[in-house]
Amino acid sequence: MTEHLTVVNPSLQERIDATPTGMMHWSGTGPAGKTCFGCLNFDQRKLRSKAEREAPETVNGACDRWRRHFEGAGEPKRRRIFDARTPACSHFREPSPQEEA
């Protein structure tokens, strides 16, 4: 339905298209080469299969920072699941060696 609409700001439209709902900020605004999978705020469910344990970066998850930001007191938990390989946003937080263990 929108295929004939003019895109006024192509670079903004690219960011919108690349950013799944549930990210704290635009995809690709974080450190070069980093993805949400490597971020301390990324929350994945328990890895179940052998394939998931061998390639955890392929298992989708949610941004916990986004959840905390938009979750109101007493409301049900809000999570928006997206691809762990999505390029990181500017709120990317590298786990410290203690947090990785």
Ligand code: SF4
């Ligand atoms: S980089 Fe981190 S803070 Fe940003 S959307 Fe991904 S998980 Fe959330």
